[in-house]
Amino acid sequence: xxxxxxxxxxxxxxxxxxxxxxxxxxxxxxxxxxxxxxxxxxxxxxxxxxxxxxxxxxxxxxxxxxxxxxxxxxxxxxxxxxxxxxxxxxxxxxxxxxxxxxxxxxxxxxxxxxxxxxxxxxxxxxxxxxxxxxxxxxxxxxxxxxxxxxxxxxxxxxxxxxxxxxxxxxxxxxxxxxxxxxxxxxxxxxxxxxxxxxxxxxxxxxxxxxxxxxxxxxxxxxxxxxxxxxxxxxxxxxxxxxxxxxxxxxxxxxxxxxxxxxxxxxxxxxxxxxxxxxxxxxxxxxxxxxxxxxxxxxxxxxxxxxxxxxxxxxxxxxxxxxxxxxxxxxxxxxxxxxxxxxxxxxxxxxxxxxxxxxxxxxxxxxxxxxxxxxxxxxxxxxxxxx
Amino acid sequence: xxxxxxxxxxxxxxxxxxxxxxxxxxxxxxxxxxxxxxxxxxxxxxxxxxxxxxxxxxxxxxxxxxxxxxxxxxxxxxxxxxxxxxxxxxxxxxxxxxxxxxxxxxxxxxxxxxxxxxxxxxxxxxxxxxxxxxxxxxxxxxxxxxxxxxxxxxxxxxxxxxxxxxxxxxxxxxxxxxxxxxxxxxxxxxxxxxxxxxxxxxxxxxxxxxxxxxxxxxxxxxxxxxxxxxxxxxxxxxxxxxxxxxxxxxxxxxxxxxxxxxxxxxxxxxxxxxxxxxxxxxxxxxxxxxxxxxxxxxx
Numbered sequence: 001x002x003x004x005x006x007x008x009x010x011x012x013x014x015x016x017x018x019x020x021x022x023x024x025x026x027x028x029x030x031x032x033x034x035x036x037x038x039x040x041x042x043x044x045x046x047x048x049x050x051x052x053x054x055x056x057x058x059x060x061x062x063x064x065x066x067x068x069x070x071x072x073x074x075x076x077x078x079x080x081x082x083x084x085x086x087x088x089x090x091x092x093x094x095x096x097x098x099x100x101x102x103x104x105x106x107x108x109x110x111x112x113x114x115x116x117x118x119x120x121x122x123x124x125x126x127x128x129x130x131x132x133x134x135x136x137x138x139x140x141x142x143x144x145x146x147x148x149x150x151x152x153x154x155x156x157x158x159x160x161x162x163x164x165x166x167x168x169x170x171x172x173x174x175x176x177x178x179x180x181x182x183x184x185x186x187x188x189x190x191x192x193x194x195x196x197x198x199x200x201x202x203x204x205x206x207x208x209x210x211x212x213x214x215x216x217x218x219x220x221x222x223x224x225x226x227x228x229x230x231x232x233x234x235x236x237x238x239x240x241x242x243x244x245x246x247x248x249x250x251x252x253x254x255x256x257x258x259x260x261x262x263x264x265x266x267x268x269x270x271x272x273x274x275x276x277x278x279x280x281x282x283x284x285x286x287x288x289x290x291x292x293x294x295x296x297x298x299x300x301x302x303x304x305x306x307x308x309x310x311x312x313x314x315x316x317x318x319x320x321x322x323x324x325x326x327x328x329x330x331x332x333x334x335x336x337x338x339x340x341x342x343x344x345x346x347x348x349x350x351x352x353x354x355x356x357x358x359x360x361x362x363x364x365x366x367x368x369x370x371x372x373x374x375x376x377x378x379x380x381x382x383x384x385x386x
Numbered sequence: 387x388x389x390x391x392x393x394x395x396x397x398x399x400x401x402x403x404x405x406x407x408x409x410x411x412x413x414x415x416x417x418x419x420x421x422x423x424x425x426x427x428x429x430x431x432x433x434x435x436x437x438x439x440x441x442x443x444x445x446x447x448x449x450x451x452x453x454x455x456x457x458x459x460x461x462x463x464x465x466x467x468x469x470x471x472x473x474x475x476x477x478x479x480x481x482x483x484x485x486x487x488x489x490x491x492x493x494x495x496x497x498x499x500x501x502x503x504x505x506x507x508x509x510x511x512x513x514x515x516x517x518x519x520x521x522x523x524x525x526x527x528x529x530x531x532x533x534x535x536x537x538x539x540x541x542x543x544x545x546x547x548x549x550x551x552x553x554x555x556x557x558x559x560x561x562x563x564x565x566x567x568x569x570x571x572x573x574x575x576x577x578x579x580x581x582x583x584x585x586x587x588x589x590x591x592x593x594x595x596x597x598x599x600x601x602x603x604x605x606x607x608x609x610x611x612x613x614x615x616x617x618x619x620x621x622x623x624x625x626x627x628x629x630x631x632x633x634x635x636x637x638x639x640x641x642x643x644x645x646x647x648x649x650x651x652x653x654x655x656x657x658x659x660x661x662x663x664x665x666x667x668x669x670x671x672x673x674x675x676x677x678x679x680x681x682x683x684x685x
Contacts, residue, residue, distance in 0.1 A: 052568060054564055054567075054568075074564070075567050075568070075569075075570045075571060080568055080569065081568045083561055083564070083565055085559070087559070087562050088565075089562060089566075089584075090562075100579075104571055152570060
């Protein structure tokens, strides 16, 4: 691997009274595509700027390949940044923009030409070398910014919401392209985004941040299937969250008296002892919906409710189901087997909902000591044992 | 039918400029080619005497000095105005700082020059302070030399340089500087290679707004200058009011106008050349580079 590992330890940063980062620590591995994901104002961009050297942290250190780079100016760090606004130099051509770092180092002309053209071809912009940035489309500007950031052969590439200014279709394409470039150059990518779809689809690992804290670090699957907290579960994709009190334990399962729902089974370990108050998350696509009740099963939660809102969106329909007890459940149904004899479900229909106890997780518990929350790769019993 | 209202809208300006700019200029051109009358005024006879008498060593010395003082004062003004405009653009309370830059305009031009006499004069504040501190016994002669003329000129025209520089720097995208730093540039390299080329329009305007009026300066060298700091503006004034050689005054004015005109055109063209065809997305169009240039001479 050509990349570097990046160690962030105990970084705090305040702007006036606003605490942007509250003691963030992360271990980013060599060559990893690592995403910092969170809502705006969560501190992800500040963390990126601290790693790049644009912001001096109040406390904590940044290490690249084990070497402490805290206090080094940006031009002395082996990392380069792709800015959200691209930050292309408007007075220089595409070629000169990409050549800028080489000109600073007084690279001889022939080598410079060769290197610049090589990087322009990496992003498929050879044909536009002589254009000014103002003559390029958003996607092209983005690619110039990437080529320019890569030409110094950094060991870490920092990307600050690089796709946020592009339209949805182009964003998808650029995302694939970024992934390809990552595979080709093999260096560490640290990618800041507020878009969970982007993060899930390209990252090796994701750190979910909120209000200056890292809430969870893990692979996209871990983050999605086993969110470490209520916030992570809600932020990544859609989810149903039920809260209630654990009434009994049945082997690997806890039975919960959920408010407005009734009795629910959820896979849980020590974090949900009898009598504790917990929140349980279940993804809408894990819930099956049908006009007839499914066959009885030990691990199955079965509920009855009324369709209050069917929302059709082409590849799937989202249903909002109201339960007799007052609870609300969101369900996704893929249209893959629309034609397979499943009767159409309409507004005000009585339906049965069911999901396996193994498909739901405990995301909050008052029995869970708060320090253990938000830890790195917190071991969880459920999906790992499947 | 599409009617062209342009000329109607432009009429007030056209009439104004014709009456008060073009006509006087033509009169000056005409006078410069006539014979002098003894008590001022001109005799309506064609003559090149005025232009012949320009080529006189004293006049050429003054012309050369005027050029030198103007260039020096312009460079100093820009060197002060650049960091000033930059800091105003980056500060949180731009309005307050701009206000402070403009405040001196509320005071009369001449009063501000007299204020400098009160500061620098033999009985001025600085000399008083020096005497009080026991550093000097005899007053230090700050006034009536090229140094004091340059200082006061820089003071007078600083706002004209700060304002255009501020307005272009304010539109500058400062993440470009971060990008340059990120790509390996030192702080100075980033400013030189990225900031300066992108605020060129403001620089050109600032240079023109200071150089041109300073080149025609009259009141400042008259009040705070000595014999060694006489400038073309003073010579012209003398020709009008003392020697009463109106054709010579006119031909000298023509000289100043033509020289500054050529300088301004060359400088503007040079400033524009590197970005010939670009639809300037960053909004760094040539801010007033051609419009509103103060014409030479203030007296």
